[in-house]
Amino acid sequence: MRAHEAGALHGDLGTRGPEWLRVPADVNALLPQLWPRHVARGTDGVLEIAGRTVRELKEEFGTPAFVLDEDDMRARCREFRDAFHDADVYYAGKAFLCKAVVRIVAEEGLFLDVCSGGELATALAAGMDPAKIGFHGNNKSVAELERAVEAGVGRIIVDSIHEIDRLTAIVRERRATQQVLIRVTAGVEAHTHEFISTAHEDQKFGFSIAGGAAYRAALKVLDEGTLELRGFHSHIGSQIFDTSGFELAARRVLELVGEIKQARDVDLPELDLGGGFGIAYTTQDDPSTPNDLAKRMRKIVEDECEAQGLVRPHLSIEPGRAIVGPAMFTLYEVGTVKDLQMRTYVSVDGGMSDNIRTALYDASYSATVAGRRSDSHPILARVVGKHCESGDIVVKDEFLPADVQPGDLLAVPGTGAYCRSMASNYNHVPRPPVVAVRGGAARVIVRRETEADLLALDVG
Structure with a gap:
């Protein structure tokens, strides 16, 4: 949603959007914080990414398609690695994972989080060092645990x-060793959507600190002596901009560390504060830089350890969205345009099968006409998909040029995280490809599904 300081509140166009949504002075403008770093408009108004135009990408790979700025993702990996130089940075694979992403993460010096047998299989197939893998999940099967132990997951x-x-x-059966962290719920109400808030008491993840379950679990692991307890893991939610939640969670987790120290005279050497760092989907979002996050989180841990007389544990974090989210956009083609009383509906050739977040989380996105320049005035539009659901919305409110028409290319930024990874075959629609662009070269890293792929699973 392209706000502009010089814009006026919408109202002179005969309809009204959200109070914070402002009419852009130029519908062709791109706000850098919303787009991959190597995206720009050419003199003809066509979007370019790392030396390739979206018209070229459409001709070669079709639409819809996820387009990854590979150098942008690599740079974000390095920024987190360097900012948290005295910590371990685990890329949260659930945001988006494929073999190419695993290799990028490894090459840029990061660790990797997986949370299913399939994600683990992808990591191992791509050659990730198992010792640098962390395995999450609230209901891991015996087969998944066996595979993780046999592979040597760190x-x-x-x-x-x-x-x-x-x-x-x-x-015990394998006479092996295995390092573990205990996931705890710190009782923190993260200021985010309830479905992605994970540290309050009434949800499925972890052991409650307040109820004593986390303490009892730690003593169980220590007293049985088979598993090597390294520390605790706390994740308070996703798309979070305020570090106060991390401060409260760290305080409560480190108080638990102090209780374990008193009970068993053990200094637990690690603390994982999770991820969930927010990114900019619209102009209302103001994310912190990795350097700012590192300074604040390091100070939080240092202050709490000093206050409680604890040895400072080795810190780890788990950014996923903050690395891949801003580095990708989705390219669509407009199919139909309907002018209604409240707004104009712009239908594209994808929808909730490639981006469920708007329907599931009431998430907000931005969009722009990507294949040309427009001199038309802005109109309030809603970008919708092709599925048989009235909730099939990609972008709830956006100002697009009044001459938006069938055949236009439309780009939606910020779709790197949880769009392809949560994609479905709803209405038997094949999932889009992921195309990585770097230095003027484009390559498919996840191919487009076909109807043959859909039918291959249908045994009749």
């Missing part, structure tokens, strides 16, 4: 008493 984040028992039996 750490498993245990999430229940049942999992502790299962993993203990597996490790």
